[in-house]
Amino acid sequence: MTSAEDIKSCCAAAYSSDAAALLLGDSYHPGGAALTRRLARLLSLRPAQRVADIASGPGSTAVLLACEYGVIVDGVEFAEHSVQRARETTERRGLAESIRFHVGDAERIPLAGNTFDAVVTECAFCTFPDKAAAAAEFERILRPGGRLGLADVTVAGGGLPQQLRTLAGWVACVADARSIDQYGAILDDAGLRTVHAESHDDALIRMIDQIEARLHLVRMTRKNLIAAAGINVDRVLEFIELTRDAVANGLLGYSVLIAEKPGQG
Amino acid sequence: MDASKGRDEVFIEYTKSICPVCKSVVDAQVNIRNDKVYLRKRCREHGEFEALVYSDAQMYMDSARFNKPGTIPLAFQTEVRDGCPSDCGLCPDHKQHACLGLIEVNTNCNLDCPICFADSGHQPDGYSITVEQCERMLDAFVAAEGEPEVVMFSGGEPTIHKNILDFIDAAQARPIKAANLNTNGIRLATDRRFVAELGARNTPGHPLNVYLQFDGFDERTHRAIRGKDLRDIKARALDNCAEAGLTVTLVAAVERDVNDHELGAIIRYGIGHPAVRSVAFQPVTHAGRHLEFDPLTRLTNPDVIGRIAAQLPEWFRVEDFFPVPCCSPTCRSVTYLFTDGDNVVPIPRLLNVEDYLDYITNRVVPDYEIRTALEKLWSASAFMGTDATTENLRSAAQALDCADACGVNLPAALADLTESAFMIVVQDFQDPYTLNVRQLMKCCVEEITPDGRLIPFCAYNSVGYREQVREQMTGVAVPDVVPNATPLQSILTRSPHGSKTAGDGHTVRIAPDTTNVGHKAVRR
Numbered sequence: 001m002t003s004a005e006d007i008k009s010c011c012a013a014a015y016s017s018d019a020a021a022l023l024l025g026d027s028y029h030p031g032g033a034a035l036t037r038r039l040a041r042l043l044s045l046r047p048a049q050r051v052a053d054i055a056s057g058p059g060s061t062a063v064l065l066a067c068e069y070g071v072i073v074d075g076v077e078f079a080e081h082s083v084q085r086a087r088e089t090t091e092r093r094g095l096a097e098s099i100r101f102h103v104g105d106a107e108r109i110p111l112a113g114n115t116f117d118a119v120v121t122e123c124a125f126c127t128f129p130d131k132a133a134a135a136a137e138f139e140r141i142l143r144p145g146g147r148l149g150l151a152d153v154t155v156a157g158g159g160l161p162q163q164l165r166t167l168a169g170w171v172a173c174v175a176d177a178r179s180i181d182q183y184g185a186i187l188d189d190a191g192l193r194t195v196h197a198e199s200h201d202d203a204l205i206r207m208i209d210q211i212e213a214r215l216h217l218v219r220m221t222r223k224n225l226i227a228a229a230g231i232n233v234d235r236v237l238e239f240i241e242l243t244r245d246a247v248a249n250g251l252l253g254y255s256v257l258i259a260e261k262p263g264q265g
Numbered sequence: 266m267d268a269s270k271g272r273d274e275v276f277i278e279y280t281k282s283i284c285p286v287c288k289s290v291v292d293a294q295v296n297i298r299n300d301k302v303y304l305r306k307r308c309r310e311h312g313e314f315e316a317l318v319y320s321d322a323q324m325y326m327d328s329a330r331f332n333k334p335g336t337i338p339l340a341f342q343t344e345v346r347d348g349c350p351s352d353c354g355l356c357p358d359h360k361q362h363a364c365l366g367l368i369e370v371n372t373n374c375n376l377d378c379p380i381c382f383a384d385s386g387h388q389p390d391g392y393s394i395t396v397e398q399c400e401r402m403l404d405a406f407v408a409a410e411g412e413p414e415v416v417m418f419s420g421g422e423p424t425i426h427k428n429i430l431d432f433i434d435a436a437q438a439r440p441i442k443a444a445n446l447n448t449n450g451i452r453l454a455t456d457r458r459f460v461a462e463l464g465a466r467n468t469p470g471h472p473l474n475v476y477l478q479f480d481g482f483d484e485r486t487h488r489a490i491r492g493k494d495l496r497d498i499k500a501r502a503l504d505n506c507a508e509a510g511l512t513v514t515l516v517a518a519v520e521r522d523v524n525d526h527e528l529g530a531i532i533r534y535g536i537g538h539p540a541v542r543s544v545a546f547q548p549v550t551h552a553g554r555h556l557e558f559d560p561l562t563r564l565t566n567p568d569v570i571g572r573i574a575a576q577l578p579e580w581f582r583v584e585d586f587f588p589v590p591c592c593s594p595t596c597r598s599v600t601y602l603f604t605d606g607d608n609v610v611p612i613p614r615l616l617n618v619e620d621y622l623d624y625i626t627n628r629v630v631p632d633y634e635i636r637t638a639l640e641k642l643w644s645a646s647a648f649m650g651t652d653a654t655t656e657n658l659r660s661a662a663q664a665l666d667c668a669d670a671c672g673v674n675l676p677a678a679l680a681d682l683t684e685s686a687f688m689i690v691v692q693d694f695q696d697p698y699t700l701n702v703r704q705l706m707k708c709c710v711e712e713i714t715p716d717g718r719l720i721p722f723c724a725y726n727s728v729g730y731r732e733q734v735r736e737q738m739t740g741v742a743v744p745d746v747v748p749n750a751t752p753l754q755s756i757l758t759r760s761p762h763g764s765k766t767a768g769d770g771h772t773v774r775i776a777p778d779t780t781n782v783g784h785k786a787v788r789r
Contacts, residue, residue: 032617033627060631067629213614214665220605221682 031203055124059086144263284308414646450502464509512650529576542649
C-alpha cells in the first residue's frame, strides 16, 4: 500500500540523499546496459576472470558481466534488501555458480586482497563519504595489474556553481561528485593509475529524462497523495530543468574512468 | 588521367524489386546519399527508377538491431517456384508468420477518394465476397496461425457490405483474438443502430476495434485526400463509437504538403476523445489511386516522426519512437504513452526499450517477461483496448518497480493508467517504387485472398496480386496499375478505376525473375 506518509518519506529522501534511487529504482544507472558493456570492453574482461562489483544494487550488472563476458562476479552492496533480491535473481537464472553477493561497505570491502582482475563501480563512488578509504579498498582487492572501471557523475573543476548548491541537497550523486581530475587524484593517492577517461554526458541526460518522466507519472497517478504530503512537484521539475541545463553547459557530466594497479598479474 | 572521382553514395544492400511500369522482377540496390536511403533499380524495358525509402540513414542503420527472429506459421499456402515476390503466399521462404490478417470484403465504396491504394469507389465491375467465402478465408487464417491475433475487415468500404456483421460474427466464432473494422465512418456517423450492433460485439473475450480513416481537420485536407469535406461525419462517427463503447484508432494517410502539418493536431484530438486509444500515421502508399508525387521526396517514417516531434515538442521527441521488431524494423515505428489528458509520458522515457528489443547487442535481457510484453506491444498485432494489450502494458510496468527503493509502487499506480494508455503507430507501406524483397520477406501483415492465400500486404498492392484477385473475382480484365509518379507522367493514362496505367494498354504478367537466377552465372 502506498500512503501519503510513504510518498512524503519518499520525497523527503529525494530532497536529502536518495533521489536517483527514488525515481529510477535501484536497477538503473546512467547509460544502462550499454554503458556497462562499454566498461567491460575497456577493462578487456576475459572468461573466468574475477570481477568485484562494488555497490552492486539488485545485481543487473553482475548478471550481464557473468553472462556476456563469462567472468566470476562478487557483488558488494550496502542495502540488505537489494542483496536479497540480487540473490533471488541469480538463483532464478541458474547463475549461483558464477555470482555471489555480499552485504558490505565500500570502505571496508568484505573480500580478500590481491584477488580481483577487475573492480567495477557504477554511479556509486560519488556517494561514498570517505572516497579515499574506498579507493584504498579497491587497490587492496585488485591483483597487481588489475584494473578499476569507474562510471560516475562529474562536476566541473571549480565545483558546483551557486545556483546548483540548493540542488545538491536533493541529488545525492551531485552533492559529493568531483571533477574527473579529482577522481583521478583520489585514485592516484591510493595507488591506482588512471589509464583512460571518457565522457558520457548523454547518459546523464537520459537519466534526468527518466526521473522527469517518473515524476510526471507519480503526479498523474497519485495526485491526491502528493498534494496531501505537501510536495511541490513543479518545484522538483524546476530543479530537474536546472540540472539539465547544468549538463548542457558542462557543469555536470558523466564519465568512465579506467585505472590500473601497477605490477604484473 | 584523373581516375579518382569518388561516388557520392554508399552502397549498402543488394536486393530485388519490381519495375513499377511492367512489374517485372528486377535487381535493386540500396544506397545512402546525403544521409538519406534510396532504392534504385533498372528494367530492361523501362529504364532506371529511384525512390527515397528512409529519410534518415542513421536511423535506418540503427534499426537493424531491432530485427527479431521470425516465427514459422503452422501452414504455408504456396510453394517456392519462381522466388520472391512471385510465389505469394505465404511460401516456405517467408521469414515471419502473420501478425495481422486482412480481409477485403468488397471493392465498392460510398466514396471515390483521390487517394485509395485499393482503387475502390462507385464502380460497376467490382466484387463482394459471400459469407461462405469469408468463412473459408478465416479458416485459412486459423489453419496458418492456430489462434490468430487480429483479423481486419477492409474494402472497399466494409460497412456497406450487407453481411459485414455476419463476417464479424464468423471471426468471433473462431479462435481469433481480436477483430478490426476499417472504415471511412460514413455509416458510423449516420446509422446508430449499426454502431450499437458493433458495440454489442465488442466484448471482453472478443474485442472489436474501429480503424477510422481520419486525415486531419483542414477542409483542404479532406478535399485533397477524400474529395469531400467529411469533418462533421468523422466527429459524429467518433461520438457514436464512444457512446457504443467502441475503441477507435484514428488512421491518417499522410501526404507531403497536404496534411503533414496536422499530425500533432490529430494526436492531441485523439488523446482528448473518449473513444480514441491510438493513432496510426501512414505515409500515402503510392499504389492504386493517389496524387502525383515525386518518388525522391516522398514521405517516409522518419519524416512523420520528425513532424510529430516538431508539432508537439512538449510531448514527444524522435527518440520516443522505436522500430517494431516483428516485421522489418524500418517498416513500422511505435510509441506508447501514459496520459491523463493533459500530461503525456511516453513509455520509452520510463524504461530502456533498447535493453529489451535490441536483438543484436543484448545477450542478456534484464527480464524476459518484460521483453515478451514489449515484443507484443511493439508488434503489428497490438491494438489498444484488447485484453492482451492491457495485460502487456501491465507487465511492462513491472520494469518500473522501485517500491523497494522509495515506497512508491509505480506498477500499482500504473494499473490505473493502463486503461488510458495511448498508442502511436507510424507505418510506411511499400509501393511499386519502393518495394524491397528483403523487407517483403519478413512482412507480418497479410491479405487473405478468397482462394485462401495469405499475401503480404505490400506485395498485394504493388506487385500485381490485387489486379490478379480482382480479375479472378470479377472476370473483368484489370490492367497493371502504375504509380502516378512525376517521372512517369508521359506514359500514364487513366485506368477505369481512376488509378494510372501504362499508355500502351498491354498487360504484362508478373515475370519470373530472369535477372539473377535460372541460368549459369557466366554464359559462354
